[in-house]
Amino acid sequence: MLSRHINPDDIVNHLREVAPGLSHPASRPSRHSTPYSSKYTAEAPIPKYRIPGEGASSDTVYQMIHDEMNLDGKPDLNLASFVGTWMEPNATALMNENLNKNLSDADEYPALMRIHERCISILANLWGEGKDTSKPNILMGANAQVALEKFARYFEVEARILPVSEGSHHRLDPELVKKNIDENTIGVFVILGSTYTGHYEPVEEISNILDEFQEETGIDIPIHVDGASGAFIAPFTDAGAGGTKWNFELPRVVSINTSGHKFGLVYVGLGWIIWRDEQYLPESLVFSLDYLGGVEKSFTLNFSRPGAQVILQYYNLIHLGFSGYREVMENCLRNARLLSGSLEETGWYTVVSDIHRPVKGKEKKIESLYRKLGLGAADGGGLLGKELSGRYDEITSADFVAGLPVVAFRLSDKFMKEFPHVKQESVSQMMRAKQWIIPNYRLPSNEKETQILRVVDICIVTETLMEAESERSDIPMLLNRGRKHRLQLRHGKGPDTHRGVC
Numbered sequence: 001m002l003s004r005h006i007n008p009d010d011i012v013n014h015l016r017e018v019a020p021g022l023s024h025p026a027s028r029p030s031r032h033s034t035p036y037s038s039k040y041t042a043e044a045p046i047p048k049y050r051i052p053g054e055g056a057s058s059d060t061v062y063q064m065i066h067d068e069m070n071l072d073g074k075p076d077l078n079l080a081s082f083v084g085t086w087m088e089p090n091a092t093a094l095m096n097e098n099l100n101k102n103l104s105d106a107d108e109y110p111a112l113m114r115i116h117e118r119c120i121s122i123l124a125n126l127w128g129e130g131k132d133t134s135k136p137n138i139l140m141g142a143n144a145q146v147a148l149e150k151f152a153r154y155f156e157v158e159a160r161i162l163p164v165s166e167g168s169h170h171r172l173d174p175e176l177v178k179k180n181i182d183e184n185t186i187g188v189f190v191i192l193g194s195t196y197t198g199h200y201e202p203v204e205e206i207s208n209i210l211d212e213f214q215e216e217t218g219i220d221i222p223i224h225v226d227g228a229s230g231a232f233i234a235p236f237t238d239a240g241a242g243g244t245k246w247n248f249e250l251p252r253v254v255s256i257n258t259s260g261h262k263f264g265l266v267y268v269g270l271g272w273i274i275w276r277d278e279q280y281l282p283e284s285l286v287f288s289l290d291y292l293g294g295v296e297k298s299f300t301l302n303f304s305r306p307g308a309q310v311i312l313q314y315y316n317l318i319h320l321g322f323s324g325y326r327e328v329m330e331n332c333l334r335n336a337r338l339l340s341g342s343l344e345e346t347g348w349y350t351v352v353s354d355i356h357r358p359v360k361g362k363e364k365k366i367e368s369l370y371r372k373l374g375l376g377a378a379d380g381g382g383l384l385g386k387e388l389s390g391r392y393d394e395i396t397s398a399d400f401v402a403g404l405p406v407v408a409f410r411l412s413d414k415f416m417k418e419f420p421h422v423k424q425e426s427v428s429q430m431m432r433a434k435q436w437i438i439p440n441y442r443l444p445s446n447e448k449e450t451q452i453l454r455v456v457d458i459c460i461v462t463e464t465l466m467e468a469e470s471e472r473s474d475i476p477m478l479l480n481r482g483r484k485h486r487l488q489l490r491h492g493k494g495p496d497t498h499r500g501v502c
């Protein structure tokens with residue numbers, strides 16, 4: 001707001017003009033020779049928006065940029081993004097060693113290319129691959145990520161964006177798919193893991209609808225699964241995609257994408273797509289280039305791009321293996337259940353995501369365990385805390401609704417009635433003041449009146465960190481009533497050990 005009224009650069013420039021001693025004698029040459037220069041002793045300012053006539057020393061410029069970067073949020077406390085922020089030291093070493101390799105230079109980097117191929121083969125296997133018109137439209141839910149809409153716009157395909165609702169669990173509504181397909185529909189995007197609430201869309205159900213449509217009309221509409229997050233989660237978790245099929249096992253699924261930099265656990269800048277068969281990749285999109293003695297095929301929108309992340313993906317796949325990925329994903333989900341249950345137990349929040357609710361048929365198992373422990377409702381938080389201690393290993397994600405390890409929540413109706421002056425976005429702002437990044441945003445399209453707070457990728461959060469925050473949560477201050485509320489993540493005293501939960 002303030003920036004509307006004042007321009008800090010104008011003030012500094014004005015002071016320099018009018019206050020003796022604050023300006024640098026124009027005649028003196030610029031001197032940026034030490035890391036202190038840009039901070040205190042520079043004799044000429046380094047322009048922000050123009051290239052400086054003279055350069056400055058490496059140390060100075062490094063320090064200046066390094067300092068400015070401190071104004072960014074801390075990636076480790078960023079619960080807003082699906083994109084990962086941590087890798088092991090060995091992975092970081094591989095990143096540094098391979099930073100200078102271009103993924104497009106196939107001839108120069110044959111080892112990189114081999115690793116690239118191996119990653120593709122591993123993913124194709126994980127996703128059930130046994131072997132190595134005039135006005136087109138494509139269907140997607142209003143919860144679709146903007147990348148999908150970009151596709152439609154760039155390729156001049158009509159995007160039929162179907163509203164989502166509480167009834168459809170905030171995801172693609174099969175009934176609306178039925179109503180909106182026609183002879184010009186070139187495909188349906190089905191999202192394995194909605195970015196809004198983490199719900200998996202029902203790929204098999206949509207596939208069955210398209211089968212029926214084909215029987216009636218002869219028109220064969222393929223499915224693309226946007227598995228940006230879920231295609232790296234469902235293959236590994238006990239929950240899978242909730243007992244239904246989602247991948248190449250369904251003949252209608254012709255392509256699947258995933259983000260290596262989300263639950264593939266690689267640094268930002270890596271995505272994968274696999275087609276069921278070469279026939280689904282239009283030849284007109286494939287460019288052949290003669291490249292230093294070989295022929296390379298290229299079908300990506302951009303050409304040059306970094307190759308190091310491919311190596312890191314391979315490192316993770318080999319280093320963690322199936323069991324390692326399973327452990328990480330199960331722990332992420334357990335962690336998300338703990339947070340969901342804890343939020344509900346406060347009575348202040350309603351959790352909109354469903355991964356902490358027992359799946360149909362497992363309610364009894366979960367409830368009897370709860371009773372044994374003397375705890376409350378089946379979707380309360382207590383058991384989840386105990387479960388985290390490893391005593392109840394028999395409980396896995398398969399006992400709960402399948403989805404991404406995402407906790408989407410809002411202030412409960414009861415809370416809003418009792419404290420109408422409290423704005424939900426204040427929770428986000430107060431957490432931001434502690435450097436935690438937890439966005440508050442509106443659900444898509446017709447659900448616009450509902451705002452949710454969302455925590456993602458809580459694999460990066462350790463139990464200790466959550467405890468620490470809950471102990472001194474500022475949220476009670478919002479109530480302004482002097483009543484003592486605490487966001488409790490577990491009953492009684494916290495553990496006296498540091499435990500990563502990832």
Ligand SMILES: *Cc1c(COP(=O)(O)O)cnc(C)c1O
Nearest residue numbers: 145147193195226228229259271
């Ligand atoms: C993140 C995301 C995308 C975009 O993927 P990037 O790897 O960020 O380009 C697309 N769809 C879904 C469902 C996502 O979560």
